[in-house]
Amino acid sequence: MNLSKKVLYTIGFLVSVGLLFSVAGVSGSTPAEEEYDEDTYGPSELMVWNTPVPRVTFSHKVHTMDAGLDCDSCHDDLFEMESGAVVDKGDFTMQSFTDGNYCGACHDGDMAFSTDSPDMCSACHSAPNTIVFTKPVKAVIFDHKMHVEDMGFNCGDCHSDLFKMHIGSAEENPDAFIMEALYNGEYCGACHDGDSAFASDTRCTTCHIGVMGFDRLFGHGEKKGGH
Ligand code: HEC
Ligand code: HEC
Ligand code: HEC
Ligand code: HEC
Ligand code: HEC
Ligand code: HEC
Structure with missing residues (x-):
């Protein structure tokens, strides 16, 4: 009894999810995870840096699929296509961004939110609780x-x-x-x-x-x- 109830709930859940998907399909936007194609948009996993400070992340999806940037707006002028390579440059710092390098080439408060704005630190940095x-x-x-x-x-x-x-x-x-x-x-x-x-x-x-x-x-x- 319990088991079949569970099965029914599961089927009910799958049906509603299916409905959601088809509604989304009609409006032209399918769920992001389904559509994401690494060849078109770059790596799906977040880039994570822990140097000089821990817990900084970068999402390809946000920049390519969502913001519509091409690969060559970053590669290889601003960043090499190798996770962590930039850390070895020794100037991957906030000051360097303010000077217009790396993330700061765009995050200048004009093309994208500024790296100096106090409300935005946590968009890139995450604090442990x-x-x-x-x-x-x-x-x-x-x-x-x-x-x-x-x-x-x-x-x-x-x-x-x-x-x-x-x-x-x-x-x-x-x-x-x-x-x-x-x-x-x-x-x-x-x-x-x-x-x-x-x-x-x-x-x-x-x-x-x-x-x-x-x-x-x-x-x-x-x-x-x-x-
Ligand atoms: C807004 C900037 C930006 C854009 C646009 C961008 N990338 Fe990247 N990409 C990065 C950064 C930052 C890294 C990490 C570099 C580092 O840590 O030194 C990276 C790393 C990579 C890596 C290495 C991943 C690994 O695990 O070693 C690949 C592959 C890559 N990008 C592919 C792409 C492709 C393909 C596109 C276009 C579809 C693209 N990127 C667009 C910024 C960008
Ligand atoms: C080629 C230009 C470009 C470069 C380089 C770039 N960004 Fe962005 N970024 C954008 C644009 C455009 C947006 C979307 C507009 C906005 O949010 O202001 C964006 C949005 C973001 C967001 C917002 C995500 C959200 O919550 O919606 C984060 C976080 C971010 N970028 C981090 C980074 C980091 C970290 C770097 C450097 C490793 C970087 N970006 C380099 C152009 C760039
Ligand atoms: C667009 C993304 C982005 C924003 C916004 C941002 N940072 Fe950063 N920050 C980075 C990246 C990338 C690094 C270098 C990688 C690392 O340290 O892991 C970094 C490094 C740092 C560092 C160590 C290096 C240094 O320059 O001393 C500090 C401290 C720091 N950030 C503080 C802040 C504060 C405070 C804010 C808000 C006023 C902020 N960051 C906003 C991306 C960002
Ligand atoms: C009221 C003070 C305070 C504020 C505000 C604050 N922090 Fe911190 N943070 C600390 C202290 C204290 C530490 C531990 C430093 C130490 O051990 O020397 C710390 C450590 C960290 C670390 C290091 C984590 C690690 O794993 O080593 C990160 C990342 C960080 N904070 C990010 C943030 C971010 C992002 C914000 C804004 C959303 C923020 N902090 C706001 C006080 C603060
Ligand atoms: C930037 C200012 C600032 C700094 C720095 C700061 N605090 Fe606080 N903290 C506050 C304020 C404001 C409150 C809430 C007001 C009050 O209770 O008097 C608070 C409240 C607290 C509380 C009480 C939370 C509760 O349960 O009510 C603790 C515990 C605490 N802080 C610990 C620390 C410790 C430990 C540090 C240093 C590692 C620290 N704070 C640094 C501003 C700060
Ligand atoms: C706002 C938070 C806060 C309050 C309130 C506080 N302390 Fe501390 N205390 C700290 C921090 C931070 C340290 C250094 C970190 C550690 O020792 O773990 C510390 C360290 C100490 C130490 C070891 C270092 C030293 O100074 O000898 C003693 C002893 C101490 N506290 C006693 C007290 C007593 C007694 C009180 C109340 C009269 C008190 N503390 C109130 C935050 C606080």
Whole structure:
């Protein structure tokens, strides 16, 4: 009984999907994934760079199929046809884009949105949600999503003056990444000063989740440097 119900639901679902497809077909646009042809539009998988900062992506589909650009608007003048090749050039940076190179050849606020506009950073960059610091003390929680979406900060409010776009950068200097520095307006203390946000010498446990909080997040008894 249960099984046949499941089968019926499945068939019902397939039929509605089929209907959707045929309606889309009538209006002239079929679902993108079906139509995407790598020979015509370039690689379907996202290009991903992690140097100098992690989590930057580029979609061929957006540029060829959607924006209608030809291969030779980028290849090989701006980019070689080899994933990651540009990283070796050593100047694949925001400043270089502002000077009109690479992505900046088009992303100049004229032909396409500017690389300088604070609202657009996250179109190319993705931030990890929760970061947990464990040095010098375990453990302090920082929530990207909350600071960006709920509190309305832009990426540029923190990057790269207060923090590098690299988990672990601040912790590389455990002698500097300390409460004293926060009290002096560095790192989190640029905002957590009792003015823009609650002061760093109050509400300790809002930031400090402690060892138990860490274990709750990552599983009890996890060993550092384990798997
Ligand atoms: C808007 C710019 C742009 C356009 C237009 C474009 N590409 Fe690319 N393409 C890139 C970038 C950026 C890379 C990655 C280069 C790097 O990482 O050094 C790339 C990489 C590639 C690669 C290497 C993929 C790999 O995994 O090594 C191929 C193949 C490729 N493109 C084919 C095409 C084809 C075919 C077209 C036209 C249908 C096209 N590209 C149009 C920007 C573009
Ligand atoms: C040859 C011109 C050209 C180059 C080079 C180029 N873009 Fe674009 N890009 C466009 C155009 C045109 C659009 C669509 C119009 C717009 O969104 O402003 C676009 C759109 C985008 C989008 C928007 C996707 C969305 O959410 O709709 C992203 C992200 C993006 N480009 C990233 C990049 C990155 C990263 C690079 C460099 C690796 C790059 N582009 C290089 C022309 C270019
Ligand atoms: C059109 C896409 C695009 C937009 C928009 C963009 N970036 Fe980038 N960004 C890149 C690419 C591509 C790289 C180099 C690849 C990498 O680091 O993985 C990069 C590198 C960086 C770097 C490290 C290199 C450097 O120049 O210091 C920082 C920091 C950075 N971006 C911050 C930002 C901020 C802040 C914004 C918004 C104001 C922004 N980016 C908007 C594509 C973009
Ligand atoms: C309120 C401050 C703040 C804002 C706003 C912010 N970040 Fe971050 N971000 C951080 C901190 C703190 C780190 C960790 C730095 C460290 O460990 O030294 C970080 C790290 C990162 C990393 C490195 C991730 C990794 O895997 O190493 C990326 C990428 C990043 N941020 C992207 C973004 C983007 C994109 C935005 C805008 C949507 C943004 N950030 C907005 C504070 C911020
Ligand atoms: C660009 C400003 C800015 C920076 C930098 C910043 N914060 Fe915040 N943060 C805020 C604001 C604004 C709030 C919300 C206002 C308030 O609660 O006082 C907030 C709230 C929080 C909260 C409370 C969330 C909740 O549950 O209510 C925590 C925890 C937090 N921040 C941790 C950090 C840590 C850790 C850092 C440094 C790694 C940091 N913040 C850096 C502006 C910032
Ligand atoms: C806005 C967030 C925030 C608040 C509030 C906060 N801290 Fe911290 N604390 C941090 C960060 C970030 C670090 C450095 C990263 C780490 O040690 O994991 C740190 C590190 C520390 C350290 C080790 C470094 C040092 O200075 O000796 C101690 C001890 C500490 N905090 C105690 C406290 C106490 C006590 C309070 C409350 C009076 C407090 N913290 C409130 C964010 C905060």
